[in-house]
Amino acid sequence: MSVARQEISGNVLTPQGFIRGKLTVVDGRVSGIEGQPISEGQARVSGEPLILPGFIDLHVHGGGGFDTMEGGNAVAEIARVHARHGTTSMLATTMTAPMADISRAMAALADAVRTHRRGGAHVMGVHLEGPYINPGALGAQPDFARPASVAEVKALHELAPIRLITMAPELPGNLDLIAPLRAAGFHVQIGHTAGTYEDGVAALQRGATGFTHLFNAMSKFHHREPGIAGAALAHAEFAEIIPDLLHVHPGAIRAALRAIPCLYCVTDSTAAAGMPDGDYNLGSHRVTKCLGGVRLADGTLAGSTLTMDQALRNLVGMGLSLDDASRRVATNAADFLGLADRGRLFVGGRADIVVLDAALHLTQVIVEGDPIDLTDV
Template sequence: MRSGQMWTAAGWRAAELVFGETIQEMKETEDAGKDYLIPGLIDVHVHGGGGHDTMDGEEGIRGLARFHARHGTTTLLPTTITNPQEHIMAALRAVQEVRDRPGPQEAAVVGAHLEGPFLNPTRLGAQPPFAALPTASAVDELLSTGVVRVVTLAPEMEGAWQAAETFTRAGVRVSLGHTQGRAEDAQGVIDAVLALGGVVGGTHLFNAMTGLSGREPGVVGALLAEPLAYAELILDLQHVHPHSALSAIRAKPQRTLLITDAMRAAGLPDGTYDLGGQSVEVVGAEARLAPGSSNPGSLAGSVLTMDGALRGAVTCGLTLHEAVRLASAVPAAYLGLSDRGALTPGLRADLVVLDSALRVQQVYLGGQALY
C-alpha cells in the first residue's frame, strides 16, 4: 500500500492505493502526505541509456530497460537505428527475446520501434548513412520477427504508401519522420493508414521533418491538422522551443506523447560515445555528432530520461497533471495498452512515487518495488 496525491484523469486525489501485481483498491484519505503517486511512464522511442544501446543485442536492451526503470519508465519500446538490414534483424530478435523472457528490475519491453532504414537520406540527422527504400521483401522480413510496434518512415520515399499499408495491416503504428516531404506526401500516408483503421503519428515532432509556415504546411502542418494523428515530443529543452511544444500540445492535448529518444550516454558523464557506429560528443544536456561523422554538429538523440521529460514539460508551462498524461496515459492509448497508463483497479500496478521536486522516490513494476 502507498499513499499520496494520486493522479487520476479527472485530477489529483489524496488517497491510499492497495495493490499486488495489479491495482486492487483506491481509498481516499485526509493524511495521504505530499508525495505524488503517478502511473508508470511509457517511452515509445528510446535507443539506450546507462551505457547500453538497443543495437548491442539482448544484454544492451536489458541494461537500458533497467536504467530507465530507475527513472520511472515502466514500459518502453527499444528503438533501432538505421543500419544494414541484417544488423536491424539481429536487434529485433534480441527485442523478441527480452519481451518473451522479462528479467528482474527491467521496464516491460512490449515491442520495438523501428526507426530506419526507411528514411529520407537527406534528413537522417544523427542516423548512419544506411537509408533504404521500403521494398516489400524488406518489410516482410522485418515483420516476421513479430516485435515491431512502431515504424518511422519518410512518406515521400518510393514505396512508402504501400509499406505503410503493410505495416498497418500487421498492427504496427506508422510514424512519419526523417522526411523532406510535403504536407501532401504526409496526408497521403495518413489517409492510407486511417482508411485501414490504423494508428498514425509523427516521430519527434519538429525535428528532422519539414516545418509549418503560412504557405508551406510541411509534415508538421499535416500532423497538427489531422485530429487522429499522434505526435512525439522531446522535451529536453534542446530539441524543441517551449512555445513550439506548447503549440503542439494545445493543438493535440490527447494525442501528444513525451519521449526521450535517449542514447547510451543518458545517465553518464560528459564525453564521447557511440551511436550506430558514429561518435557523439555529450556536453551537459546536449548530444551532438562529433567532427568527422556523416552530419557533424547534428543533435544526436538525447540524454533525457522520462522523469526529466516530466520536469521539462512543467518548465515549458504545463501542469504536472498535464505532463503525466502525456507521459503515461497518451502513450498507453497510442500503443493500445489498455492494462496500464492509469491508476485504476484491475490495471497493472505500474506505479511511480515522486517527491515535491518531482524526483523519483520509488518505482513499482507490476507491484514489485524496484529498490
C-alpha cells in the same frame, strides 16, 4: 515474481483526478484505490507523496552506456537504467543500418521483449526507426536508408515483435505500404522526411497514426509551404515530441500542445543517458555528450540524454498541470498503442507506478508490482 500485496499512501492521480488516501497492489495489479477527492493544488502543497502512473517511452535508443544496436545484454541494461528514472514500459528503438546489422540487433532484442527481467522497464517491443527513411533527412541516422517492403518488415517481426515503424511517405512505394502494414498490425509514424504537407496528409489518410520526434528531421512549417510539421499541426491526433528543451523550443512545444490533442513525450535517449560527458555509440555513429546534449562531430543533435522523470519536471516547469504532464508521459503513449492496461491508475490495471516528492523527484518506482532499486540514481 511480484510482491503479493503492497499499500502506498499519498495523493493518487486517477483518471478522475487526485484522491488523498491509499493505493493497494495485489499480484502485480492495482486492487484498490481508496480516499477522498482533492484538487491538484491541494495534492501539490500537502507534502504527501504524489502517486502517478508509470511513464511510457516509445523511443529509446540507449542508456547507461549501452546502445540497442549492440545486441547481447544491452537492452536489459537499458531497461534497468530507464526504470530507475520512472519508465515502466518502453520500446527499444533501432537505428538505420545495413539489414544484416538490423537483423542481428533484432535477434538480440527478442529475449528482452519476450521475457521481462525484474529490475527493469517492460520492453514491449521494437520501434523500427528506419531504414525506410529519406536519405536527405537522416538527422543523426547513419546513411543506410533503403526501400521498404511488407515482406521485409514481417521477416524482422519474426525476429522480435515490432510495434512501431518510422517511414518517410514521399519515397517511392512507401505511401502504398502504409495500409498493408497497418492491416498487419504495425503502427506507422511519419518521420525522417523531406515530404510536403500533402505527403503528410496522404500518409494519415492511408493509416499513419503519428509523427516521429515532431519538428526534428522533418520538413519545416512555413506559411506558404507547411511541410510535414504543418501536416502534423493541422491534422494529427498523436505525435511524439522530445521535451528536453534542446531539441524543441518551449514555444514550439506549446504550439504543438495546442494543436495536437494527444501529444506525448519521448526521450529519444542514447547510451549517454545517465552517464558523464564523453563519447558513446549511437548505432554505427560515435557521438559526444557535452553541455546536456548529444551531438555528432559536425554538431548535429544525435538523440538525447533525457529521462522521463526530467521530461515530467520540464513540462510542469513550462506551466502544465501535473495531471496534464502525466498524460503526456504516460497515458497518451498507452492510448497511441492501444494499451488499456497501463498509462493510468485504476482498479484492475497494471501496477506500474511512480511515487514522487513535492519537488517531483522519484522516491519509488514499481513495475507490475515489482519495486525498482533506486539507490544508484
